[in-house]
Amino acid sequence: MKKIYVLDTNVLLHDPNAIFAFEDNEVIIPAVVLEEIDSKKRNADEIGRNARFVSRLLDSLRETGRLHDGIQLENGGSIKVELNHRSFAKMQDFFGENTNDNRILAVAVNYHFEEIAKPEPRPVVLVSKDTLVRIKADVLGVNAEDYMNDRTVSLSEMYMGCNTIHVHPSVIDEFYTFRQLNVSSLAGKCELYPHEFVILKDELGTSKSALLKVSKDGKKLEPLYLSNDPVWGIGARNAQQRMALELLLNDDIPLVTLTGKAGTGKTLLALAAGLHKVEDERKYKKLLIARPVVPMGKDIGYLPGEKEEKLRPWMQPIYDNLEFLFDTKKSGDIDKILAGLGSIQVEALTYIRGRSIPGQFIIIDEAQNLSKHEVKTIITRVGEGSKIVLMGDPEQIDHPYLDSTSNGLTYTVERFKRQAVSGHITLEKGERSQLAQLATEVM
Numbered sequence: 001m002k003k004i005y006v007l008d009t010n011v012l013l014h015d016p017n018a019i020f021a022f023e024d025n026e027v028i029i030p031a032v033v034l035e036e037i038d039s040k041k042r043n044a045d046e047i048g049r050n051a052r053f054v055s056r057l058l059d060s061l062r063e064t065g066r067l068h069d070g071i072q073l074e075n076g077g078s079i080k081v082e083l084n085h086r087s088f089a090k091m092q093d094f095f096g097e098n099t100n101d102n103r104i105l106a107v108a109v110n111y112h113f114e115e116i117a118k119p120e121p122r123p124v125v126l127v128s129k130d131t132l133v134r135i136k137a138d139v140l141g142v143n144a145e146d147y148m149n150d151r152t153v154s155l156s157e158m159y160m161g162c163n164t165i166h167v168h169p170s171v172i173d174e175f176y177t178f179r180q181l182n183v184s185s186l187a188g189k190c191e192l193y194p195h196e197f198v199i200l201k202d203e204l205g206t207s208k209s210a211l212l213k214v215s216k217d218g219k220k221l222e223p224l225y226l227s228n229d230p231v232w233g234i235g236a237r238n239a240q241q242r243m244a245l246e247l248l249l250n251d252d253i254p255l256v257t258l259t260g261k262a263g264t265g266k267t268l269l270a271l272a273a274g275l276h277k278v279e280d281e282r283k284y285k286k287l288l289i290a291r292p293v294v295p296m297g298k299d300i301g302y303l304p305g306e307k308e309e310k311l312r313p314w315m316q317p318i319y320d321n322l323e324f325l326f327d328t329k330k331s332g333d334i335d336k337i338l339a340g341l342g343s344i345q346v347e348a349l350t351y352i353r354g355r356s357i358p359g360q361f362i363i364i365d366e367a368q369n370l371s372k373h374e375v376k377t378i379i380t381r382v383g384e385g386s387k388i389v390l391m392g393d394p395e396q397i398d399h400p401y402l403d404s405t406s407n408g409l410t411y412t413v414e415r416f417k418r419q420a421v422s423g424h425i426t427l428e429k430g431e432r433s434q435l436a437q438l439a440t441e442v443m
Helices: 007-016 016-020 032-038 046-064 100-116 131-139 169-178 239-248 266-280 307-326 333-341 370-377 408-416 434-442
Strands: 004-007 026-030 076-082 124-127 141-147 162-167 197-202 209-214 218-222 253-258 284-292 344-348 362-363 387-392 422-427
Touching: 004 007, 004 100, 007 016, 007 032, 007 046, 007 162, 016 046, 016 307, 026 032, 026 100, 032 046, 032 076, 032 100, 032 218, 046 370, 100 131, 100 141, 100 344, 131 141, 141 408, 141 434, 162 169, 162 239, 169 197, 169 209, 209 239, 239 253, 239 266, 253 266, 253 408, 266 284, 266 362, 266 387, 284 307, 307 333, 307 344, 333 344, 387 408, 408 422
Parallel strands: 004 026, 004 124, 026 076, 124 141, 162 197, 253 387, 253 422, 284 344, 284 362, 362 387
Antiparallel strands: 197 209, 209 218
């Protein structure tokens, strides 16, 4: 049975192509949604871009008919801008305030009661990314759903970059003898991806084990390329950190993704590897470090000064790690060091659009606060001979329209896990301090 989907504004601002995601069902856009989109179209951020995209998309659909009468879509469904069904009569006793959210909710409620009066009623579903709007709809007896079309996988199903496989001890002996294994020898155990790490353990219960990595073509298991020596004074404190350094220091892997909770060492490892490649090996011309300007909590508003002064509070976590790596003693020493080197650039992602970045080691911190479109924009900036590292914690989202399954970092991990140009590892053990590790577990 066909359904009626009433879309909230945040769905279209999150995914401008959402109107095509409901197959052969009827999509309703309340008139107030157009007003909210219009109020966002001048924004210079991702939300503003999406508002302008939706405006152009709806304008192009007008060529096939009048939007308030309903227009057939190529997928068999239809779209309609709803000017009626605005009465507050059925909501007055519950949510009487004439807010935009309640106006959208009123459209869904009136459609719902109109349909249930018919002999063959169609289900009415309000689609919103606002939890409270969905709760209000449920209170009023209207079905409500989150917009799920853009989600990749749940965190529990997300690609980890490492697999532990229990095998017969003879398989481990074969690896140590020939220094490689065919992936086919593990047939039926699990699906393995290029550059994925594998820990082999004895299925008979002995302590015999081996740490391997899947080859670029995905056909062989090979020993790790690097030793466990410290890099810029930073050594791996656990198996996942060693795997991270293996990916970060491998010039044949131009895209590396690192995920993990706070304190697992993502930023410090990436910076140490970048400094080693740029300053010691001279493999890359410059180390470019960037992060999105997304506040945690209430925004502090406009900041005084030149661009560098405005960016400093946002980039301070990067400077903190650089101060540790360079072992600076006084405030301001790190600025003098960076000015003297000239090969390290700390930048906001605001300024990356339109650039081409060849021959650089690029680190994008807090990538979980990027949308799929923003991540695509960043990766397509990578020029010849560059390496890019995306890292963050998918459980710490500060963006209003993203969550752990729809953000750009999770999307990149899942879309690139089968590609030979990329590698991924999830860091699990906190190494910042015992207190920090305990906080991630109990809070």
